[in-house]
Amino acid sequence: MPITGTHIAYLHTCHRKLWLFAHSIQMEHTSQVVAEGKLIGETSYAERAQKYTELAIDGIKIDFYDAKNKVVHEVKKSDKVEKAHIAQVKYYLYILAKNGMPHASAIIEYPKMRQKEIVEWQEEDQSEVEEWIKGVEEIMHQNECPPLVKLKICKKCSYYDFCYSGELTE
Template identity: 70%
Template sequence: MPLTGTHIAYLHTCHRKLWLFANGIQMEHTSDIVAEGKLIADSTYLDRARKYTELAIEGIKIDFYDAKNKVVHEVKKSDKVEQAHFAQVKYYLAVLVRNGIDQPSAIIEYPKLKQREIIEWDNQYLADATLWELQVETIVKDESCPALVKKSICKSCSYYELCYVNE
């Protein structure tokens, strides 16, 4: 199974969400919150499509990649799950390095917050990526879905109704 940035982000957000997603139960298409995030990404930096390229490699898809400067641009709606955003982008950078791109970097942009985070390359990302791949594989190959762990972000999750149907 080729891993995507979504797998890595969900690994750092919720193992249950990761398992459901990886096992074909995808709820993002029903979520107004996900739709709003896509709208922000599609409407905020309109000149990006002309300046940068979309890059698909090893299962990941980077929407805005500045090949000249080796910079991944990632747009996010909110910083509520910032750790997951960082992990996703670090994973992208590790995949780029594994495929011969030297010293890539990334910018995570939060247009609604008027904030941006710069991620510089660190060799540790290669080891992190390998560990995360193993963790994802272990979780998604388990025959049973991980137990519900109540978190503050649950109410804004596209899987909320599925997870809390009996409550």
């Protein structure tokens, strides 16, 4: 299974979530929060489909890529800038560079906050992203699902029912 931006984002949020996702246990459709997020993406940015390209490359899928200016546009429903969002787009920039498209940058858009976060590729990001890839691979290849760690984000997580139903709790 190729490593996607979602794997990298989950590495920065919850290792258990990463493992579940990597093992194709997906519950996104049951989450109202995810549904709302999709709605934000669809309603606020529908017109972008005409302006930007969808780019699928090396296991990643970028919904809105401005090929002319080499800018990745990522839309987040969150009401705060999170490290996981930045890590996800840095991974996109890493994959683009690896596939002959260096010097791209990214803009993370937060419609709820009417805010934008500009992410530029830095020299030192290369080794950091490679560490993240190793970290994702290690967790993906674990035989056991990492234990439940109660986090603030759990209540909004699509795996909430799964984790807190007692089925997988240690």
